[in-house]
Amino acid sequence: MFELFPFNKAIPFMRYGRTTTAISLATFLFSVFALFFYGLNLGVDFTGGTVMEVRYAQSAPIDTIREAIKSTGYHEVAVQNFGSTQDVLIRLPLKEGVSSAQVSEQIMSVLKTGTPDVTLSKVDFVGGQVGQELYENGGLALILVAAGIIIYLAFRFEWRFAVSAAIANLHDVVIILGLFAFFQWQFDLTVLAGILAVLGYSVNESVVVFDRIRENIRTMRDETIPDIIDSAITSTMSRTIITHVSTQIMVLAMLWFGGEALHNFALALTIGIMFGIYSSVLVASPLLLLFGLKREHMIPQESEKMEGMNADGSIV
């Protein structure tokens, strides 16, 4: 048997509870800080506006393009290369007085007068109203997913598990958002889809550990709760790593071979997977202790009190 993690003894994860909680609190606060001060670099999906991708036969004259577009009266225009020197990305904000539908034609005609061999490979125009709705629906989806997960876990396990998993999960989401804000990576609809997938994925992680904790509580009658948790984490460790590795392989393939369109999606997933391991082991489980998980919470009282029963269980 080829085993990457041949642990014979349980690793005392819970003893480091304070340290790990401190670390997650620090990263969490950092993320909130980044979100607050930098803000998300929202894509056109959410802000409204126009994004055009044009392709030149030779290397694109970025400065000329910038000047040409400025001459049409647009301000705050971003013109940048992406992928190759021939591909150019142009972002235009919503503009007063110009029918949004005409923007792409107007820009293309300006660009064509300078260099005739430019082709439009993609244009996205989104109205401000639609963007706002998407943004709100995205937020709503996030809340609904979290609520659904809490309800399911509270039903299948116990409320302490549900709340711990939800907190651990949101911790992951906030960290992804924080990193996207800090590095100003563009946040668009596919990234949002990625984050929501991470929510599902990372709770998956917590559930596997919780499942083992529940089982251990039933079988390991003489151990304390922290020991039970340590043993559960240790015995699922191999699986955790292997599953993450295989998922990460797929995500890396997307990151490397998926092209521009899937890049940020894969990036969000990568961060999610990294922190998914961490949070299921080192955030969710210490929280269980914090909420005061006891053996009795998981094992129903074996005999109910019958009428007229004494404290020692006898009926006289």
Add this chain to the structure above:
Amino acid sequence: MNRYPLWKYLMIAVVLLIGVIYSVPNFFPSEPAVQLSPKTEQAIDPATMQRFEQALQAQGLTIRASENNGQQALFRFEDTDVQLKASEALKEAVGDQFVVALNLAPSTPSWLRALNANPMFLGLDLRGGVHFLMEVDMKAALDKQIDRYEDEFRDFLREQDIKYLGIAREGDTVLAKFRDAASRDAASAALGKEYQNSLQFTALPDTNDLQASISQTAMLDIQKFALQQNITTLRKRVNELGVAEPVIQQQGANRIVVQLPGVQDTARAKEILGATATLEFRLVDEQNDPMQAQQSGRAPLGSQIYKERSGDPILLKRQVMLTGDYIIDASSGFDDNNRPAVHITLDGKGATRFNKVTGENVQKLMGVVFIENKIETKEVDGQAVKTSTTTQEVINVARIQEQLGKRFQITGLDSPKEARDLALLLRAGALAAPVYIVEERTVGPSMGKENIEKGFNSNIWGFVAVVLFMVIYYRVFGVISSVALAINGFFLFALLSMIQATLTLPGLAGIALTLGMAIDANVLINQRIREELRAGASPQVAINIGYERAWGTIIDSNLTTLIAGIALFLLGSGPIKGFAVVLCLGILTSMFSAVTVSRAMVNLVYGYKPHLQKLAI
């Protein structure tokens, strides 16, 4: 204990076969084809097909295959070069009767198609095209309806012989003024009966006025009707554009999605889709001088100042002889003097009416007003404000030579192209309310191709790497897990094809992600089996307990992900929805393949060895 009954093996074999059959059509490349559809409702008969074929053969073009389903004829060709030539040849040959469009037809063998095994639709991001999200201007729809009530009241009260002082629109209501309370009450009773489902009438205190306002349900009906009418109109217009497999759908209460795969000329598409054009026929006011009216800026009573194409002013009577609503057909062509013209056919009601008014006004001048509505979104103080601009232009003035009936023609257009566009707009019918584009996306065809290649490659590379890893780590069980994973991929593809989902880039990403996550179930099982072996269980017992124990965990962890997927599906739109569909289906197929299919394989390999000593895990 590790033997499946025969029926279970058979069931898995059958499911597997279905999976392969329904996923296979996706791997056949599409063939360049030309599609012909008649502009009218007529069916394509074999004789017509033969005419098409002869036209192609005359140009020396080889047809790979031809199909005719009555409504549409399809010719497949060797390559895009022949396809383009064929399209030209056919356009030449069939003339105005048919729409000729380039198409990519799936090359699925016919026996697969007979089983209803078709490939998935490719989203615009994977094959190129344009996507519009259009919003219907409900305020305008309502305004139009209120204006109509205003006119109807006048006619109705005149018919009922109830005297009124005036009827005018006031905000969203129509106000009717009467000389005395008695005639108001009579009008209220009559109107109330006539419009009992749609309008509410209130007698205003201290006056003899009657106020009519639209009821809440009628308001909703108006909006629903406007949306439906617009979808119908847009569909007709899209058909005229000759797009293969267009998507025209309602989204929410007041939006319409239009997707035109393969279309790159956004400018033309937008012109045709977004314009609301109609015609009005009005008598020319010949008593007054238009130049004088223009200088004073005031039109004489009962007339209105218009502009001709030349820019000269012209006075037309306020009363409309006929509106575009009655037009049932319009085609472009040339008049006797070889000028571009539009030939118009009216419906019965319109014909009667037009016949009457032209009969009464023979030898008088009639002006044709072309009215075009455009809506623009402007940003004022950070708020998007919609402004609608209406251009009204007199395109033609002619003396009514005789009583006009069901068919007649209008001239005075600048070019044959303009005649064609006007005919198209008139034929497709006016939009019930203006629409404006709130979202537009265009993806070039080469870009779509690139996306599909990259997305597919990343799936393949990821899959290969995962398989390598699993086989090295778990050996025989790794092989079994990998086969189960591949089968899972087939199932997922088959399911998506069966429901005819639209595959998009996020969908492809979803497939990669679910494949990555699907291995989790097998990892859970394999780890459990190892644990049992380490605890000293015999191989057969270890397998059994391993699968059994892992099942509970698999259920819990997958169901939570499924909850996330369902929420995504319910709330998401566009790319998120596509991703969610794949995620949800992927979870279901992976649960089946990881547990049932892999167990079947394990049973086949180990289940029939009673003295099994070691497992390769």
